[in-house]
Amino acid sequence: MTRLDTLRGPAEPLDHNARTIAALAVNPGCDRRALLDAAGVDKQKTAVHVGFPAPFGQSPFAITRAKSFDALVKANGCAHLLRLLRDTLDLSISEASYADISDVGGNDDHHVRHTRTRALLKRAATDGDGAGTLFDHPLLKLTVAGHEVYLEPAVIAFQIEGRFHIVEIKSFAVIDDQADAGQVAAAARQSAVYVHALRALFAAEGLDPERVSHNVVLVCPKDFANHPTATLLDVRQQLAALERQLSRLPRIDRILDELPLGITFDLETQSPDEVSKAVATVDARFAPECLASCEMSLFCRAEARDNGSTDMLGRAARDELGGIESVPAVLGLADGSRLPSTEQLEIAEQLRYVRRIYTEAVA
Amino acid sequence: MSIMSSYARALAVQTGCAQPVATVRHVHLSAAPMVFIPLKLAGEAAAPLGALVGTDPANPRLLLVPQPRNRDLRFAFMAELAEVLLPYIEGFAGVTETVEAKTPYERCADAPQLLVPNRGGVAFAKLLGRSTRFRRTDGPYPVHPSVPVLGQWLTFLAERAEYAGSSSLVSMTDALALHWATGQSSMEDASLATQLAWIAPPDGKNGPEAALAAEDPLTSPPAGPETHPDFDGQVLVHAIQAYETSGSPAQIREALRSQLEPTWTLMWQGVRLLRGLPEAATVEARWARDRDQFTRETARLADGGFPRGRVDGAVSAAIRLADLESALQAYEAQRAFDDPLVMTEHRVAGKAFSGEVVAVDATRRIVPAGKTRPAPRPLVTIRTGDPVRLSPGRRLVSSRNRKQKTEIVDITGDLVVIQVNDQMGRGATPAPGSLPVVGDVVCYAELDPGGGQRPRLPAGEDTPWTHGGPPEPYMPTDEDAQEAWS
Numbered sequence: 043m044t045r046l047d048t049l050r051g052p053a054e055p056l057d058h059n060a061r062t063i064a065a066l067a068v069n070p071g072c073d074r075r076a077l078l079d080a081a082g083v084d085k086q087k088t089a090v091h092v093g094f095p096a097p098f099g100q101s102p103f104a105i106t107r108a109k110s111f112d113a114l115v116k117a118n119g120c121a122h123l124l125r126l127l128r129d130t131l132d133l134s135i136s137e138a139s140y141a142d143i144s145d146v147g148g149n150d151d152h153h154v155r156h157t158r159t160r161a162l163l164k165r166a167a168t169d170g171d172g173a174g175t176l177f178d179h180p181l182l183k184l185t186v187a188g189h190e191v192y193l194e195p196a197v198i199a200f201q202i203e204g205r206f207h208i209v210e211i212k213s214f215a216v217i218d219d220q221a222d223a224g225q226v227a228a229a230a231r232q233s234a235v236y237v238h239a240l241r242a243l244f245a246a247e248g249l250d251p252e253r254v255s256h257n258v259v260l261v262c263p264k265d266f267a268n269h270p271t272a273t274l275l276d277v278r279q280q281l282a283a284l285e286r287q288l289s290r291l292p293r294i295d296r297i298l299d300e301l302p303l304g305i306t307f308d309l310e311t312q313s314p315d316e317v318s319k320a321v322a323t324v325d326a327r328f329a330p331e332c333l334a335s336c337e338m339s340l341f342c343r344a345e346a347r348d349n350g351s352t353d354m355l356g357r358a359a360r361d362e363l364g365g366i367e368s369v370p371a372v373l374g375l376a377d378g379s380r381l382p383s384t385e386q387l388e389i390a391e392q393l394r395y396v397r398r399i400y401t402e403a404v405a
Numbered sequence: 406m407s408i409m410s411s412y413a414r415a416l417a418v419q420t421g422c423a424q425p426v427a428t429v430r431h432v433h434l435s436a437a438p439m440v441f442i443p444l445k446l447a448g449e450a451a452a453p454l455g456a457l458v459g460t461d462p463a464n465p466r467l468l469l470v471p472q473p474r475n476r477d478l479r480f481a482f483m484a485e486l487a488e489v490l491l492p493y494i495e496g497f498a499g500v501t502e503t504v505e506a507k508t509p510y511e512r513c514a515d516a517p518q519l520l521v522p523n524r525g526g527v528a529f530a531k532l533l534g535r536s537t538r539f540r541r542t543d544g545p546y547p548v549h550p551s552v553p554v555l556g557q558w559l560t561f562l563a564e565r566a567e568y569a570g571s572s573s574l575v576s577m578t579d580a581l582a583l584h585w586a587t588g589q590s591s592m593e594d595a596s597l598a599t600q601l602a603w604i605a606p607p608d609g610k611n612g613p614e615a616a617l618a619a620e621d622p623l624t625s626p627p628a629g630p631e632t633h634p635d636f637d638g639q640v641l642v643h644a645i646q647a648y649e650t651s652g653s654p655a656q657i658r659e660a661l662r663s664q665l666e667p668t669w670t671l672m673w674q675g676v677r678l679l680r681g682l683p684e685a686a687t688v689e690a691r692w693a694r695d696r697d698q699f700t701r702e703t704a705r706l707a708d709g710g711f712p713r714g715r716v717d718g719a720v721s722a723a724i725r726l727a728d729l730e731s732a733l734q735a736y737e738a739q740r741a742f743d744d745p746l747v748m749t750e751h752r753v754a755g756k757a758f759s760g761e762v763v764a765v766d767a768t769r770r771i772v773p774a775g776k777t778r779p780a781p782r783p784l785v786t787i788r789t790g791d792p793v794r795l796s797p798g799r800r801l802v803s804s805r806n807r808k809q810k811t812e813i814v815d816i817t818g819d820l821v822v823i824q825v826n827d828q829m830g831r832g833a834t835p836a837p838g839s840l841p842v843v844g845d846v847v848c849y850a851e852l853d854p855g856g857g858q859r860p861r862l863p864a865g866e867d868t869p870w871t872h873g874g875p876p877e878p879y880m881p882t883d884e885d886a887q888e889a890w891s
Contacts, residue, residue: 097620099634102642104448215450217535218715266450266536267889330590347613350418356590359411372415395792396412396753403746404425 045298046081046189051308055082057152058191060232063184065335067287068231073297074326075336080189080294083307085337091309092318094340097333108213115211115261115270120176123198123209126261126272133202144179152192155181163240164247166201175201176209182239189294197236200259208236209259216262216271226260226275233258234280238288256281297324328353364389409750413586421611423585423604428746430682432580433572433692435518439493440465440672442522442665443529445630446473447637451532451890453482454632454641455657457665458489462673469661471654472645476890480548483537487551493517494558498703516573516692516699519562520676522597522628522668523578527566529630530574534559538712539885546887557712561702564713568729570691570736573699577675578628584682588612597671598625605678626664628671636664685743687854691736714879719872720865727859735856742804748848755794757850758821760787762841768834773826781835784814787821787847795851804848805841811849823849 047055058079066075078085089096115122119140127133144150146158159180166175177199183192198209210233214225237258241251257274264271305320306312312320321341328346332339346353350369352360366372366389374380375390376397382390413424437460446452455469466489470482494517501511521527538556540548565573582594587603593616594600602615610618619625622633632641640663644656717725741748741757751757764786770779795801797813801823809828813821830836841847866875 101447101632101634101637103446103637104634107448213448217450217532263450265888269889330592333592352415354590355411355414355418355588356592359414359590362408362411363415369415369418372412373419376412392408392753393412396408396749399749399752399791400409400412400746403428403749 046294049077049081049305049307050083051306051310053084053309056084057082058184058186058193059196060193060235061335063186063191063193063235064228064231064284066186067235067284068335069327069329069332070287070290071327072325072332074321074324074338074342076186077294077297077324078307078321078338080186080191081307084309087309088307088317088321089337089341092314092321092341094338094344096337097340104213111213111263111268111270112211114268116178120198122270123176123261123272126270127200127202127209127259130259130272130274131202131207135202138176140176140178142178143181152181156183156192160243160247163199163201163206163243164249167204167206167244167247167249167253177201180240182236182243184235184239184242186288193235193239197233199240204253206240206254207257207259208233208240208254209261210236211261211270214262215265216273217265221262229260230258230275230277230280231284233260233275234277234284237277237281238284330354330356364392407750407753409753410586414588417586417588417603417612421588421613422606423587423612425584426586426746427584427682427740427744429685429744430679431570431583431685431688431740431743431747432575432679433518433684433688433695434676434679435515437461438518438520438676439490440520440669440676441490441526441530442628442668442672443526443533443630444632444661444664445529447631447634449473451529451536453479453533455482455661455665456486457669458486460493462669465666465669467658467662467665469654469657471648471657476546479890480537480540480552483533483552483555484549487549487555490555490558491551495703497699501700511700512693513696513700513703516696517562518572519574520672521574521576522672523595524576525595525630526628527563527574527576530559531563531566534561534563536888536890539881539888541881541886544883544886553712554706557706557710558702560713561698565695565698569733570739571695571732572688572692573695577672580679581675584679587616589616596620597628597668597675601671601674601678605674625667628668629665632664636660685740687739687743691739711879711881715885718865718876719868720862720876723862724859727862731856731859735854738802738807738850738852738854738856741850741852742802742807742854745848748804748850751850751852752791755792757848757852758787758789758791758793758795759846759848760789760791760819760821762786762843762845762847763788763820765840765843767840770833781829781833783825783829783835783840785811785823785825785841785847787823787849788819789821790819793821799851801849801851802853803841804850805845806839807854809839821849 062079066079069075086096124135124138128135141162143155143159146154162177180199181192183190200207200209210229212229214222237254237256240254244251244254256276256278258277259272260275261270261272263269302323305323307317307320309317322345326342326345328342332342343354352363352367352369352372363372371380372393375382375386376393378394410426413426417424439460441456441458443456444454446454452473453470454473457465457467459465468482468485470478472478497513497515497517500514502514504510504512521530534556537552538560540553540556542548542550562574565571578595578597578600581600581604585604587594587600589599589603598619599616602619603612606612606615622635626636627633640660644660647656648654741751748757752759762785766784769783771782772779773782793816795813797815800810800812803809803811806828810826811823812826814824815822825840829839868875
């Protein structure tokens with residue numbers, strides 16, 4: 043049993059998915075999230091256990107809609123998808139094959155599925171007979187913070203003439219060729235994770251990683267109808283950001299070394315108070331953006347508030363305040379009751395001035 | 406976001422109560438604004454679920470779609486919404502005033518004002534407009550005649566909302582954030598309930614406590630347009646099912662009422678808070694722009710104007726962009742000159758300064774560049790304690806007279822010398838009162854309330870080939886009118 047297993051307790055480890063890795067990469071400074079994810083801890087249950095259930099969830103209507111759209115695109119051997127691929131990628135796909143790797147002969151073991159994914163993709167890459175080939179639910183593996191994780195697949199890998207594309211099906215609408223910027227950005231970040239993982243697999247198999255295209259095919263409903271449309275999404279920027287962030291992720295070993303011995307997040311044996319204390323021993327880096335993506339966010343926000351941390355005001359506000367860590371420090375520097383360190387001299391002078399004219403104007 | 410507003414946020418944390426970032430109200434508020442709180446079905450592009458709407462705080466009208474997936478019921482909802490909104494909007498068209506200008510023209514004396522809870526509400530109003538404005542009252546999928554008209558108005562209002570300083574369609578959380586800094590992040594300020602909890606916490610609670618309580622979805626349901634996922638799963642699913650089996654929307658009505666009424670109360674609380682602030686000097690002038698645009702749209706629709714196409718042509722897009730920029734520039738400047746607290750942001754940034762006049766050379770005359778005869782160009786010296794980050798040659802506007810053009814001649818230590826270029830009368834010496842005098846406290850800023858000039862652009866039919874050539878004018882098509890809405 044590894045140290046990470048001890049941390050998690052007897053519960054089954056949770057899989058990473060592109061969403062969690064994208065979220066991790068958005069906040070690479072957060073040791074807490076990195077460790078909980080690496081140990082496969084169920085953050086949702088942990089958050090409930092310590093009394094801070096996640097502030098988000100998914101509506102059953104959204105889930106149903108996403109599923110039905112997914113099914114529509116994949117119906118009849120991905121007929122819709124092939125038509126869209128012909129149109130957007132301008133491909134002359136005469137025939138296409140489809141392989142679903144969500145299980146291997148009824149076995150959905152990760153190791154088996156991953157081995158199968160590798161074998162199929164390698165064969166497609168080396169044979170390259172020109173025909174379009176679709177691989178649904180490929181199980182990819184990724185090294186995150188020095189720790190190998192499986193990626194729960196929600197995409198299709200598409201191979202044509204030796205080139206591979208990631209196809210991502212999303213149920214947000216593209217209206218008059220415009221979609222919600224936030225949702226497109228999130229989709230691009232997630233797709234980048236798959237491209238990254240697929241390239242890693244290619245590299246491990248001795249194939250050229252560049253054969254995996256940085257252009258992702260995004261399939262969404264068009265306008266107000268259920269009819270799918272496809273767009274090519276260039277994720278080079280997201281890919282570069284992801285690679286940079288992944289390389290910056292603290293090594294899990296380093297975090298583990300700093301932990302007190304005998305600590306565990308086991309929900310079965312530990313009281314809420316004990317789990318809270320255990321979680322609090324790992325440093326978090328709270329930002330309000332976490333509220334939309336991390337199950338532990340309310341716990342971390344409460345912690346930030348208790349500490350009077352400027353993190354709770356948002357990254358922009360914190361930066362404006364010269365990166366000073368706590369609210370009392372900001373106000374202390376502003377009213378002169380606290381002496382600035384050498385690197386705080388400039389911001390302290392600004393704050394004193396801000397305080398003077400703000401007080402003047404409010405009075 | 407500036408160091409000033411961030412400092413105000415830090416103060417809010419310390420005091421447990423939101424802090425002012427404005428001393429006057431920068432948005433127009435109608436005597437009886439139309440509050441509109443729409444809800445949509447999760448996962449769908451633009452499926453209305455219900456709405457609470459009305460101008461009387463005591464008497465909101467609840468509209469609903471008992472089965473949000475049913476297209477006919479959606480259009481019935483839109484027709485019902487039109488019953489409320491169209492008489493309100495069109496009611497303003499009748500009363501006009503004559504505007505004194507080079508060519509005098511008629512302008513509506515007042516215009517409609519819609520208040521929605523947040524930016525999501527504005528975006529959803531735009532989508533509702535987009536999904537209904539092309540519809541026809543005949544043909545394969547006929548709709549009630551009021552539906553496409555409402556679609557055109559919603560499109561118009563959502564478009565106005567993009568212009569800085571417009572008050573035709575206002576997001577309440579944005580309006581409140583313009584005047585108060587809370588002790589939470591700007592992202593969390595998008596939640597009306599928590600934002601108001603910081604601004605006006607109920608008795609016995611401080612801001613953070615009230616905000617925490619306001620995060621409970623049971624007592625403070627989301628202000629829309631998305632509903633809470635737990636509400637969807639635990640209440641709405643069953644209510645829709647009950648409608649499917651019994652044909653009675655009673656259960657959905659109750660469910661939606663429970664989600665909408667708390668927000669309704671908050672919206673009017675927001676209105677009261679904003680009304681408590683005195684109106685800023687230029688709000689009236691900006692509202693006149695809204696009335697101008699409303700008058701033009703009324704006339705356009707009366708002439709049978711086509712709905713706006715799906716995409717803009719190159720020239721109209723460039724014009725729009727230039728106008729948006731100019732509106733933003735003018736708005737920022739006007740807000741700063743209207744409100745010393747807003748001006749402090751620019752003073753902190755070094756783009757403006759305030760101080761006392763220590764010397765005036767009113768008799769100075771020079772030959773301005775490009776002229777042949779000497780003209781008065783007085784110098785005014787101001788002593789300021791502000792960290793000025795401007796250099797000689799920069800053009801400034803004075804808070805005494807926003808039309809007067811001045812420029813910096815010299816900055817030495819805490820002394821700034823500026824040259825006054827116009828607004829001094831026609832005489833050989835400056836007219837009395839056209840210059841500040843020694844001892845005056847003045848404020849100068851590199852901000853132009855005029856908004857700058859729109860660049861010269863070709864007419865639509867002269868669009869160059871680089872921009873796709875002259876665009877086909879939009880003609881309504883059958884395809885647009887019959888577009889699926891599933």
